[in-house]
Every structure is written in C-alpha cells, then in structure tokens.
Amino acid sequence: MCYKFATDEKTYSDAKSSCRATGGHLAMPKDQATNDFLVKQIKDSFPSKYIFPWIGLTAQVQEGTWVWDDGTALGTGQWNNWDPGYPRHLDPHSTQTRCAAWLPNYSYKWIDHFACTYAFYYICEVKANAAP
Known part of the structure; x- marks a missing residue:
C-alpha cells in the first residue's frame, strides 16, 4: 500500500470522497x-x-456494526485497537453517526468520540502498482 497524509481537514464523508x-x-x-x-508516520509528520x-472505520450504516471503508466488517475476535471503553453505544434514538479516529496521545488508540461531521486530518491508502 501507498499512503497519502492529507494536509487539510475534512469531514469523514469528504475525506472518504477525496x-x-x-x-x-x-x-x-x-x-x-x-x-x-x-501511527509512527502521524507522529513524524x-x-x-x-x-x-x-x-476508514465507521458505524454509519447500522449502530454497533463497524465497517471498514472497503466494505468489510470489523468482526468479533479480529484485531482492533479500541481505547478502553470504546466503541461506545449511542442512545438508540440518537441521530448522530459515528466514525473512528486515532486518539492523539501516547497510545494512539481508536476512538469514536466524534460525529462524522467534524473536520479532521485523514490518511488515504492506495494499492501500490508495480511497474511492468
């Protein structure tokens, strides 16, 4: 994979589109x-x-079901990096959707503390193409 570190901040949807x-x-x-x-690249950059x-991890489609940006589910028993107490469960009547971000502290664990409408930095990944 190749990674591009954005130098601007966007909502989750706009970052995903970018x-x-x-x-x-x-x-x-x-x-x-x-x-x-x-995480090392984030700290260095x-x-x-x-x-x-x-x-690229969100519960936008169904509360409590976390899905990667490529459409695959974060399944039970799979490796994850949630900070203790996350992901949180929202009130079933809430209209807020949740997206995951790294918590910028010593651990850089994942959190779902913010609505997807906040503007944050983001990282894109693209499959590396080998030259012929």
Whole structure:
C-alpha cells in the first residue's frame, strides 16, 4: 500500500470522497503492523500538532456494526485497537453517526468520540502498482 497524509481537514464523508477520487480508501489499519506504521508516520509528520486523524472505520450504516471503508466488517475476535471503553453505544434514538479516529496521545488508540461531521486530518491508502 501507498499512503497519502492529507494536509487539510475534512469531514469523514469528504475525506472518504477525496481518497476515492485518487483511487483509494481511507487508511484501514486492520493489523498491528499497519497501525504501528501509520501511527509512527502521524507522529513524524505532525510532531507539534494534537490531531485526530480519521481512519476508514465507521458505524454509519447500522449502530454497533463497524465497517471498514472497503466494505468489510470489523468482526468479533479480529484485531482492533479500541481505547478502553470504546466503541461506545449511542442512545438508540440518537441521530448522530459515528466514525473512528486515532486518539492523539501516547497510545494512539481508536476512538469514536466524534460525529462524522467534524473536520479532521485523514490518511488515504492506495494499492501500490508495480511497474511492468
């Protein structure tokens, strides 16, 4: 994968659209190694900023069902990096939708603390194409 670190902030939907326009997705840290690599890049790229970068994981379609930006579900028993107490469960009558971001502290765990309409930095991932 190749990763592009955005230098602007967008809502989850706009960030997702921006990544798709380049042929990719929002970054999907589906394993520890990918997560650790991306967190290191975030820390190196934004050393003096306290940012919450979006990741390609949302419960927008159905509350409690987390889905990656490529359409695959975050299944029970799969590796995840949720901060303790997350993901949270909303009131069933809430109209707020939730999207995941990295919590910018020493651990960079995932949180779903913000509505998808907040504007944050984001990371796109695109499959690397080998030259012929």
